[in-house]
Amino acid sequence: MATYAAPVPQIVTSRAEPQSRRWTSWITTTDHKRIGIMYMVTTFVFFLLGGTEALMIRLQLGLPENTLVSPQIYNQLFTMHGTTMVFLFVVPMMAGLANYFLPLMIGARDMAYPRLNALSYWLLLAGGLVFYASIFWNPPEAGWTSYVPLSNATFSPGGGQDAWIYLVHLTGLSSILGAINFYATVANMRARGMSWGRLPLFIWAILTYSILIIVAMPVIAGAVTMLLTDRHFGTHFFDPNNGGSAILWQHLFWFFGHPEVYIMVLPGFGIVSEILPVFARKPIFGYKAIAASTVAIAFLGFLTWAHHMFTAPIPLAVVVFVAMSSFLIAVPTGVKIFNWIATLWEGTVEFKTPLLYCAGFISLFLIGGISGVFLAVFPVDWQVNETYFVVAHIHFVLMGGAVFTIFAAIYYWFPKMSGRMLSESLGKLSFWLMFVGFLGTFLIQHVLGLDGMPRRIYEYPNIGNWALYNLISTVGSFVLAAGILVTIVNVVRSLKHGAIAGPDPWKANTLEWFTTSPPPANNFDVIPVVRSAEPMKDIRREIERRTSGVPAPGVATVPAGATQVGV
Amino acid sequence: MNRIPPALGHLIPTTLAFFTPQSGGSPNANSIDSLYKVVLYVALVIFVLVEAALAYALWRFRARKGAVAAQIRGNTRLEIGWTLGAAVILLALAILTFVKLGSIQDPVNSGPEGANLTSDSGAPLYASADRKLPPNGKSLEIKVVGRQFVWEYVYPGANEPDGLGAPYSYEQMVVPTDTTVTLDIVSADVVHSWWIPQLGGKFQAVPGYHNYTWFKIEKPGVYRGQCALICGRGHARMIASVKAVPPAQFEAWLANQKQLIAEANAAAQASRAKLKGQIGAGQVENP
Incomplete structure (x- = not known):
C-alpha cells in the first residue's frame, strides 16, 4: 500500500470535545461536517436510484419495438430519472460538499446558522421521501419539465404529479435556506486576511451558486404552486380553455430551469479550479478571470431561458434576444476551459485519480459546450431540439460536467473526510470505465438525434441505423454503471483498509488541509491569518523555514501569524 | 488509381450524413442543413485544437524527476486575446444565422408545376396578416x-x-x-x-x-x-x-x-x- 510522507503541519486539537458516537447524535447534530456527510450519503443513494432508472430506460431502448416495460412505466422512469438527478442528486450533492468544506476552506468553525443547516438537510430528505413514496401509488409521468396541460388534473389525475410538486417545494426550500446560510457564512466568517481576492475558487463558485438559488428557486416555487392550485382548487393559470396560458408555464419553468443548469455545474467548475493547481503544482492561471467568468455566467444564465422554447410559438424578437445571450454565455465558459488548460501548461502534472476526473471533465464538457453553440443557432435547434441530440448535450454538460467533478471531489476530499486514502488503482479503473462508458453511451446519441429520433419515446421502429446506435448506447451505459460501482467498492473498502491519510496528503493549497483528517468538531484550535489565495503554501514554507526542513510530526506547530481565536 | 472508386464515392455523403441533420425534402430543410454544416466545420476545428492542447499539456508536462512547475499566475494579454477570439467566432456564427434565417423562415413561391392556388372566385386560397406567406401571397x-x-x-x-x-x-x-x-x-x-x-x-x-x-x-x-x-x-x-x-x-x-x-x-x-x-x-x- 502506498505510504505518504509525514505531513506538515500536524495539529493537536486539545480543546475539542469528543463527538458522540450514538446513532441518535446523527439526528440531533448541527455540525456542518456531519450534515455534509448526511447530504452526500443521501444524495448518492438517490444517484443510484436515478441511475437504476436510467439503466432500465436503456434496456427498454436496447432493441427496436421492445416490450420490456409499458409506455406508462417508461414515462414514469424518465420522469423519475430526470427529477431525481436534478433535484435529489446534483444540486444537493454540491450543497453537501459545500457544507463540509466551505467552513473549513474559509477557516470557520461551523456555518453561520448551524440549526438552519440541519433543517436544510431534513427538508431535502423529506422531499426525496415524499417523491419516492409515489412509486407505491402513481409515480408522475409528465417528464421532469412537467409541461402543462399534460401535467394538469385532466391529463395527469394521479397523485404522483402532486408528489413531484411537493418535492420541488421541499427541496427548493432546503436549497434556499442552505444558500442563505452559505452566503452568510462566507460574508461573515472568513479567516483574518481572507479578502474576496483570496477566496478559494470553490467558494466563489458556491457563493454564485447560492445567489442563483436565491433568485431562481422562488420562481419555480411560485410556478408549482400555481400548478397545484390549478390541479386542486379550480384556478386556471395554465388552462387555455379558461383564459390561462400553456406557454406561461414554459417561461416560468425555464426561468428557473436554465439557471438551474448553472446551479449544477458552477460548483463543479469550482472543484476543478481547486484540484488542477494542486496536481499541476502550479497556481491557478488567471484567478480573477475564473472568478469573474463565474459571476458573468450566473448573470447571463438569467437571460437565456427561452432558448429552451425556440420551437414554441414565441415572437421572433424573443428568439433573437435569447439566441444572442446564449452565444454570449459561451464566451465566459470558453474562457474557463482555456484557463484550466493554461494551469496545466508548464506544470508538473501528477496523474492521481482526482486529476484524471478533472481532465476527463474538461474534455467532455468541451463537447457539451460546443453542442450548446449548435443549439443556440436557433434554426439548427428547430431540427435537433427535443431529440437525442439534446439528450446527449445535457448529459455531456451535467454528467460529463457536474458528475465527473463530483467524482473528482470524492477522490480529492475523501482522505479529509475519512482520514484514509482511496485506492489509486481502483480509482483509475473506475475513471476509465466511466469515461469510456460515458462516451459509448452519449456520443452516438448526437447521431440518433440528427437521424430524427425524438426523446422520451418508449419504442421505435427498426428504421435506418436506429437499432444499432441504440444498442451501442445501451452497452455503453452498463460500462458506465460498472465504473460507478468500482468507486462504491473503493469507498467501502477504503473506510476500513485505506492507507492513513494524515492532514495534508496532496500538499494542497487551501485551509481544510490545515487540520486533522477527519477534522475535530471545532475544526481548528488555531485559525491562521491568510496572506494569499494559497494559505497552505505559505504555512508549509514558514514551517520549513522554522524547522530548517525537518518536519516534526506530532508536535503542535503554530505557524507564523497564527492567532488564537476563541473556540 | 486516379479516380475515386464508386464505393468510396458513395461513402463520402453517407459519412457526412452521419454528422448532419436530415434534409432533401424542402428548401428550408436544405438551408438548415447548410447552416448546420458551417457550424459543424467551425466546431470541429475548435474541438480538435482544444482537445489537442489539453492532451498535449497533460502529456508534455507530466511530472518527471527534476521537473519544476513554472509559477505563472496569468497573462493578461493572452487572456484578453482568447476572450476576444471566442467572442469574434461566436459573433460570426450569430451573423451567419441571421443571414441564413430568411431562406429558412420565409416561404418561397410555388413552382410552375405546382397546384393552381386560386379558388373558384379567383381569390387566393388563404391570406392572413399574422404569419408569413410567399412573396406572391399564394400558398x-x-x-x-x-x-x-x-x-x-x-x-x-x-x-x-x-x-x-x-x-x-x-x-x-x-x-x-x-x-x-x-x-x-x-x-x-x-x-x-x-x-x-x-x-x-x-x-x-x-x-x-x-x-x-x-x-x-x-x-x-x-x-x-x-x-x-x-x-x-x-x-x-x-x-x-x-x-x-x-x-x-x-x-x-x-x-x-x-x-x-x-x-x-x-x-x-x-x-x-x-x-x-x-x-x-x-x-x-x-x-
Missing part, C-alpha cells in the same frame, strides 16, 4: 391539429364560411409537389410538436396558440416524422407522414376525400334519424 394552407395521439390535417375547400365541410385526413398528409404549403399548427389538448425532419424544423402545437411553418416538396414520395414533444403514453405512436403527389393526383385525392366524408356524414345522419325513429317507437331505450 396551400393546411391546418395541423395535434391531439392525443394522432395528427389531423384540415385542407382548404370548406363549403360554408365557418369552415364546415372542409376535407381532412389523419396521420398522413397529402400535398401536391412543387407547391408551397403553409401549415397552421394548433393543438386540441396537450402540447405536441410537429416534425418531419426532411421538410424542416419542428414547431410546437400549443393549445390556445397558433404556430406556423412551411415546406415545398419537389420530389413525389413519402416523408416520415413523428410527434417530438412528450404528450402522454401514446407519444411514441403519434406518427406523422407527408405524401407528395403530382398536383392533378392531389386534386383527385382531395375531391375523393371530400366525397367520402360527405358520404360518411350522410350515412351517419341516416343512422341517427333511424335511431331517433326507433327511440320514438319504443324499440330502443332512451339513454
